[in-house]
Amino acid sequence: MLAAIEEAQSGGAEGGIPVGSVIVHRGKVIGRGHNRRIQQGSVIRHGEMDAFENAGRQPAQVYRESVLYTTLSPCAMCSGAILLYGIPKVVVGENLTFMGEEEWLRSRGVEVTVLQDPVCMDLMQTFIAKNPELWHEDIGETPA
Amino acid sequence: MLAAIEEAQSGGAEGGIPVGSVIVHRGKVIGRGHNRRIQQGSVIRHGEMDAFENAGRQPAQVYRESVLYTTLSPCAMCSGAILLYGIPKVVVGENLTFMGEEEWLRSRGVEVTVLQDPVCMDLMQTFIAKNPELWHEDIGETPA
Numbered sequence: 063m064l065a066a067i068e069e070a071q072s073g074g075a076e077g078g079i080p081v082g083s084v085i086v087h088r089g090k091v092i093g094r095g096h097n098r099r100i101q102q103g104s105v106i107r108h109g110e111m112d113a114f115e116n117a118g119r120q121p122a123q124v125y126r127e128s129v130l131y132t133t134l135s136p137c138a139m140c141s142g143a144i145l146l147y148g149i150p151k152v153v154v155g156e157n158l159t160f161m162g163e164e165e166w167l168r169s170r171g172v173e174v175t176v177l178q179d180p181v182c183m184d185l186m187q188t189f190i191a192k193n194p195e196l197w198h199e200d201i202g203e204t205p206a
Numbered sequence: 207m208l209a210a211i212e213e214a215q216s217g218g219a220e221g222g223i224p225v226g227s228v229i230v231h232r233g234k235v236i237g238r239g240h241n242r243r244i245q246q247g248s249v250i251r252h253g254e255m256d257a258f259e260n261a262g263r264q265p266a267q268v269y270r271e272s273v274l275y276t277t278l279s280p281c282a283m284c285s286g287a288i289l290l291y292g293i294p295k296v297v298v299g300e301n302l303t304f305m306g307e308e309e310w311l312r313s314r315g316v317e318v319t320v321l322q323d324p325v326c327m328d329l330m331q332t333f334i335a336k337n338p339e340l341w342h343e344d345i346g347e348t349p350a
Binding site for chain 1: 249255259264267269281348
């Protein structure tokens with residue numbers, strides 16, 4: 063989770079949305095990434111998606127032995143990628159800022175652990191306070 | 207749907223997995239794309255995801271007035287992206303080769319229409335017969 067937080071912090075330092083993710087296969091990091099909406103104008107590179115992409119093409123068996131760490135609860139798109147590739151275990155930094163599709167993941171047999179980590183939470187709260195419109199855009203919402 | 211089939215065919219002509227997708231806002235194409243696993247070594251650029259990415263950053267309201275056309279039933283990842291951005295209507299070329307998360311989409315209020323189009327089906331069947339391992343990789347499965 064520390065590596066995922068590092069990713070979130072480096073995304074934040076680039077002016078991006080501070081969500082980071084790491085995919086670990088048998089104790090070794092095979093992919094890491096962070097949200098690239100601002101940096102690359104990407105609407106599909108949430109932190110988790112960026113980690114999947116940076117891990118590259120992996121055999122199905124590798125995904126099935128991997129753990130995905132993410133600083134924020136995974137949205138529908140990222141949860142779908144987790145299910146598509148059969149990741150069995152997800153560790154979430156926090157889900158108070160945003161509650162993703164954790165129940166859907168659990169209903170499909172994924173083990174989801176939530177840490178409610180104050181560092182992850184502070185990264186998001188600070189970002190959202192300054193950039194509410196970017197955050198709403200990232201989750202497909204219209205700002206209130 | 208013809209534009210989505212064109213995308214699938216051009217992906218196939220590049221040696222890629224022949225799935226194409228188009229996002230239409232109020233009658234105008236705002237994004238089109240096709241699966242880029244082979245061409246770009248991408249594990250997140252399914253046809254629908256490529257169309258989202260090529261449409262670029264859009265206001266939430268635009269997604270909510272758009273229709274997504276895809277030649278093949280959308281997998282968990284692509285269905286998640288459809289829900290994240292609140293696309294209300296999805297037109298699917300066929301779901302006999304692969305049944306995606308259509309029921310999940312419908313349960314969240316998305317209108318899903320399936321055409322069972324023979325051209326879409328033939329594209330996939332021809333590709334899978336020649337490249338079963340690439341197809342299995344694309345849906346996170348181990349070949350039998």
